[in-house]
Amino acid sequence: MDHDHSLAAMASGERAVVTALYNTGGMRRRLLDIGLIEGTEVECLGRSPGGDPAAYLIRGAVIAIRSEDGGKIRVRACKEAAKWI
Numbered sequence: 001m002d003h004d005h006s007l008a009a010m011a012s013g014e015r016a017v018v019t020a021l022y023n024t025g026g027m028r029r030r031l032l033d034i035g036l037i038e039g040t041e042v043e044c045l046g047r048s049p050g051g052d053p054a055a056y057l058i059r060g061a062v063i064a065i066r067s068e069d070g071g072k073i074r075v076r077a078c079k080e081a082a083k084w085i
Helices: 025-033
Strands: 004-006 015-021 041-047 054-058 061-065 073-077
Touching: 015 025
Parallel strands: none
Antiparallel strands: 004 073, 015 041, 015 073, 041 054, 054 061
């Protein structure tokens, strides 16, 4: 996929790079605090049995993000494997 889509639309195992955050208020601050900024690589690790929230690998930490919040985060699919330290 060469175009932007939302973080919430990522499939399990897909890697992407953040292109924009449209979250506001406290949620935006929390996402920025964990390092979810433009250019950050993320990987969708899977979804809960009910489908929401989903787990993402972000800068070496596993973070659960609800679909409502993930829908406001734009990403572009990665073609290369992410390297986590």
